[in-house]
Amino acid sequence: MLAPPLPSRARPGAVARWLWWVAALVVAMVVVGGITRLTESGLSITEWKPLSGTLPPLNAEQWEAEFANYRKIPEYQLLNQGMTLAQFKGIFFWEYVHRLLARLVGVAFAVPLAWFWIRGALPTGYKGRLLALLALGGLQGAIGWWMVASGLSVRTDVSHIRLSVHLLNALLILAGTVWTALDLRELAADRYARPARLTTIGIVTLLVLFVQLLFGAWVAGLNAGLVTDQWPLMNGRFFPLDEWRSRGALDAIVNDPYVVHFIHRWWAWVAVAALILLARAAKRAGHPKVARAIHTTFGIQILLGISTVMTGVRIEVAALHQLVGALLVIATTWGAHATGRR
Known part of the structure; x- marks a missing residue:
């Protein structure tokens, strides 16, 4: 033996x-x-x-x-x-x-x-x-x-x-x-x-979530959550075209509060799509609890993100948004781990 x-x-x-x-x-x-x-x-x-x-x-x-x-x-x-x-x-x-x-x-x-x-x-x-x-x-x-x-x-x-x-x-x-x-x-x-291995769906979802978290951090650092209290429009506009035109593309993506806010709010739906796919993969692998955890955290997070904007970045709501963001990282890690268990 x-x-x-x-x-x-x-x-x-x-x-x-x-x-x-x-x-x-x-x-x-x-x-x-x-x-x-x-x-x-x-x-x-x-x-x-x-x-x-x-x-x-x-x-x-x-x-x-x-x-x-x-x-x-x-x-x-x-x-x-x-x-x-x-x-x-x-x-x-x-x-x-x-x-x-x-x-x-x-x-x-x-x-x-x-x-x-x-x-x-x-x-x-x-x-x-x-x-x-x-x-x-x-x-x-x-x-x-x-x-x-x-x-x-x-x-x-x-x-x-x-x-x-x-x-x-x-x-x-x-x-x-x-x-x-x-x-x-x-x-x-x-x-x-x-030890579990990283699967393709796990890697893709974590990378998509990384981008969302990166822009979320930039929103916080630039006080970009305060540029508007509207959703889905931003001060009556969908896309911040004037701010985009006034800077180079890379400068706008990294440093302009309107553009950073726009990317963060709409990349969230790319993250949702990736998370749904990860949840399905986890469920197929025999882990329905993991799938429910992923769906629950991203659902609450989307609602808190919209609420944070519409309340003018009220501290209590924004702090909950940050809390659930951390819990979403845990749920996503759990999902990636579940799909890679050996």
Whole structure:
């Protein structure tokens, strides 16, 4: 007989449960990051202190020092002149919570990973994948500061390009964590189970969703959700022809708020078509629950996207849109995994 591929001390079920908790924390971080952007709070902390920044200001002197740093940057000087300390504390709160959650995710991943590793509980073939996820988490912190730094000297906000890199890397971490947890769950049920492979329909759907998420990040970074409160038209027009004509095609696609908004709202239907095909493939593979999860998340997401526009980007609605976007990434990853199970 062939030797079992699963070491006797390996605990794939326990490792999978840990990864689901990590995924939940990543979702929370994505939502708080969205609120941070919606409340224009992202530049309230002007320094990157990975360790000492864990504690917020604890006395009046420290608060005045933080506020003094904020008053030096263009966002305050050009947009928020006259802001009170109490108002500053309001925007500081969201950026601080976002950074604190990021640290918590790092600890919640690194410490259990070390514990499982030392105890020999990690199944064969998974150490490299988990280390890669840990490295992406460390990179996420650096990308976050790179994003914030873009708004501290000349601009009054962060670069929407850098913001998209920050968001998409977080969602990549989320998808990788979920995929690994699903593989480990299968291994816990069958010690001979092999990791799922990416199928053609899975790759295509993930790429289509990537484009939609990219433009969603650009919409957030350019405040493009505010260019209109109408749907399906945009200020009485279907296509932003004047904005398209005033720029080169590539410049308009990347930098014009009207054009970016237009692409995001209509590429969504391309994503819906791809997701329907993925859901059908998952159902044919014997996973009707996965198909229902995909249909439910993209249906809610479409309604929330329209509501976000028609309410003038009301924070509660926009934050829910970001939450369901993260859940849609999970459902799509689940669907791609289901079609590639072996």
